[in-house]
Amino acid sequence: MTGNKIIAYLYRLQDKQQKWKWLRSCYFGLKKVSPLLLIGILIRCLMLSFFQPHGFFYEIYHLDKFSWISDANSVAHLLSCVFFDVALLLLCVAVAWYRGSLFDEEEAIPSAVVALILLFFINFHVKRTPADGTGQVNLSGNIPFIEVLAIGLIGAYFYHVGKKYLHLKSVWSFSMGTIVLGGAIKGLEHLFSTNVFSNLSGPVLSGIGSLLSDDQHQLSSIILRETGRNLFVWLGFISPDQVLVAHTDSDLTRANLSAALIKGNLEGLPHPLNIYSLSDSFAVLGGYGQVLALLLLFLLFSRYRNHRIDAWKHLLPVFLNVNSGFLAEIPLFFNFVLLIPFILVPVISILLGTLALKSGLIFPSVYQVPLNTPTILNAFMGTNGHWGSLIFTLIILIISILLYYPFFKVLETSAFSSIRAEEEQK
Amino acid sequence: MRKKLLSNSFSILILVIVVATVAVGVPAYFWTKTHVTKERVQNRSKLYPVILIPGSSATENRFDGLIGKLNTGNKKQSLLKITVKTNNQLRISGRIFPRDTRPFIVIAFENNHDGYQNIQRQAKWMSIAMNYLAKKYQFNHFSGIGHSNGGLIYTLYLEKYMDQNQLLLDRLMTIGTPYNFAETNINQRTNILKELIAGREKLPHNLTVYSIDGTTNYTTDGIVPSTSVSAGKYIFQNQVAQYTKITVTGKDSQHSDLPQNKEIIQLINENILQTGTGGSPNVTQNAAPQ
Structure with missing residues (x-):
């Protein structure tokens, strides 16, 4: 009964947030640029x-023997930056265009232009070199979505109010x-020295990191950190190129690794509960928020x-x-319905992981894994191929x-009701 | 229709899982096994600290100048300081940075007075600090530097307290250590020297020891007689893997200046940290081959 009430409330919430014009504009932009982002x-x-x-x-296929790999690395980096740049630029324009068009069809294009000027102005870093004396516009994929979406919306609202x-x-x-x-936005950035728009996700995440450092062995602080x-991330403080790296280098993990190497097994390690053994092993399957589950x-x-094809992609x-x-x-950002599982599923996974570790069903992840190892393999590889960890x-x-x-x-x-509404409108 | 779509998705997903298992899971499994075996073969903890013990009357800050000089350029090794109180409690400051495998750890003592009894107590306190460090940071090997009586404390610790099944000291550098206290006559063996010689068999056999003697004249560094430093050979020679006596003269060769001596810093770089290059003028080396 309570479950039904919650589900009914979620439906109402979803319907309600679909009516918010600023959110619709954001989602419109995200949908439009998703192919570029994906590439x-x-x-x-x-x-x-x-x-x-x-x-x-690179590690498991021993690709270090190929000399062309480092060149390929540079080319791939460059190409991905180009795609991210274009995608972020278009995202800003699309959000402003759509929000402007919701005010008035005539406001769509000017709003997009205003947003574009704002984006360039805010991200224009004068980094002159003696050789060419040129300035530099810095996008390169490390700008969080929140910034681009916010500038798009500000552009549209500013045009509307200005006019x-x-x-x-x-x-x-x-x-x-x-x-x-x-100028006012940049001034505020300098005033508070927070670099709010140019690189917000980095400082914010590192701020959280320093507030709750990597060396957590208390379950509550690991959960708080993950939450x-x-x-x-749900608020959009994530950039397209953000990568999740397992904490194999923290003090606690290193202490566990040393103990495991001295003892030759994974029993009685000094810090069985840590971010690597819990959060990195069980709470980030498919990245932040355990989204591999949602994708499946x-x-x-x-x-x-279309949804199935997108999931495959x-x-x-x-x-x-x-x-x-x-x-x-999906989109996930500001989606109140998805906020609940996005926060809760990793927490429940951490709790289950703790139970399994405490009861001795599995061993804590200790050994180092290569960068970008699929998180579904973290526990397996981090325990030197313990099958129980993989099954868990x-x-x-x-x-x-x-x-x-x-x-x-x-x-x-x-999604079904909105598609039907669109069909009826047609 | 929907069931058909679902079964199609399931079939494709199962195919993907099979392909991923073969293409990713199997190589990943073998990589892990190889990688862990390699690490076990090395069987040395990644953390390989340099543990420093100051001499009498010195505090945990005794080596700040030396560490500042060692931490030049891009090389920044972290510094952890521990003072063992008389009630066996530890006062800790500083931290070991993540990824720093070669941190400096200074162990000092609240009761830092000179004298045979005090040095005995300090060796015991050192073992308390070492047990704490080994448990907390899970390292199994380290290098050591002891200045003045710090060298005596180190040697006593090695003979009386260190569990060689758990810990390995591979290199020890004692600087101006009075193995025979202030006695200038080598035939007059003090209690400390007698005790250290009696327990020498418990010293690690694979240890390399450098004993540095500073001299402002031909006989002393101003406080410790050269003969007392040289008495270390009765403890280490024919017992550890290698024992080398080095004499440093010239600027900063007085007893209390030795940790800041340029030549000694270079010797630490070369022989303890193994990052230094080149020889050092004004240094005479008397290696005692085993």
């Missing part, structure tokens, strides 16, 4: 896993107004062909823990699928 992410995955030293496939209330009509007055606004991180639901149970990046593209595709990871994945299922149904049903 950039696939190239980035190729680079991280195959071409970079210590990358997963309606400030009576800015000419191109020049708008350009000046936009530059003043951009805080996922909350920020789309892949297997979605009634829409994102299977490889999500498998390799680069899930920002999939998060943009798969059980966690199945439980996560079950936990995500009701929320997935809500998404599917609301």
Whole structure:
């Protein structure tokens, strides 16, 4: 009964948030740029896993013997940056264009132009070199989605307000107004020294990291850390090129590794509960928020062909823990229905992992794994191929699928109703 | 229709899982096995600290100048300081940075007074600090530096307290250590020297020892007689893998200046940290081959 009430509430919530124009604009932009993002992410995955030293496939296939790998690494890096740049640029334009068009069809293009000017102005870093004396526009994929979405919306709202209330009509007055606004935003950045827009995800995540450092052995602080991180990801503080790296180098993991190497087994390690053995092994299957479970639901149970195809397209990046593209595709950002499982599923996985470790069912992950190792293999490889850990990871994945299922149904049903509404309108 | 789609998705997914297992799972499994075996063969903890013991009257800050000089350029090794209180409690400051495999750890003592009894107590306190460190950071090998009586504390610790099944000291450098206290006559053996000679068989056999003697004249560094430093040979020679006596003269060769002596810093770099290059002028080496 209570379950039904919750589901009904989720449906209402989903319907409600679909009416928010700013959110619709954001989702419109994310949908439009997702193919470009996906290409950039696939190239980035190729680079991280195959071409970079210590990358997963680089290590397991012993690719270090090929001399062309380092050149391929540079080319892949460059290409992925180009795709990310274009995608972020288009995302900003698309959000502003759509929001502007919701005000008035005539406001669509000017809003996009205003947003574009703002984006360039805010991200223009004068980094002059004596040789050529040129400035540099810095995008390169490490800008969080929240920044681009916010600038798109600010552009549209600024144009609307400027036209309606400030009576800015000419191109020049708008350009000046936009530059003043951009200057004000930059000024605020400098004032608070927080670098709010140019590189917010890094400082925020590292802030959380320093607040709750990598050396956590208390279950509560590991859960708090995971929850805080996922909350920020949900808010869009994640850039397209963000990569999840296992904490194999923390003090606690290193102490465990030393003990395991001295003893020759994984029993009685000094710090069995740590971020690597819990969070990295069981709470980030497919990247932040355990989204491999959600992807498999789309892949297997979605009634829409497009959803299934999208899930297939994102299977490889999500498998390799680069899930920002999939998060943009769903989209997850500001989605209140998905916030619940996105926070809860990793927490439940950590708790189950703790129970299994405490009861001696599995061993803690200790040994180092290559960079970008699929998280589904972290526990298996981190325990030197302990089959129990692999089976337990798969059980966690199945439980996560079950936990995500009701929320997935809500998404599917609301997608169905919105498609039907569109058809009726036509 | 839907069931058909579902079964299609399942079939493709199973195919993907089979392909992934063969193409990813199997190589990953063998990589892990090889990698762990390789690490076990090395069987040395990644953390390989340099543990420093100051002499009498010195605090945990005694080696700040030396470590500052060793941490030049891009090389920044972390520094952890421990003071063992008289009630066996530890006061800890500083930290070991993640990824730093060669940190400096200074162990000092609240009761840092000179004298045979105090040095005995300090060796016991050192073992308390060492047990704490080995448990907390799970290292199984380390290098050592002891200045003045710090060298005596080190030697006593090695003979009386260190469990060689758990810990391995591979290199020890004692600087101006008075193995025969202030006695200038080598035939007059003090209690400490007698005790250290009696327990010498318990010293690690694979240890390399460098004993550095600073001299401002031909007989002393201002406090410790050269003959007392040289008495170390009765403890280490024919017992450890290698014992080398080095004499440093010139600027900063007074007893209390030795840890900041340029030549000694170079010797530490070369022989303890193994990062230094080149020889050192103004240094005479008297290696005692075993």
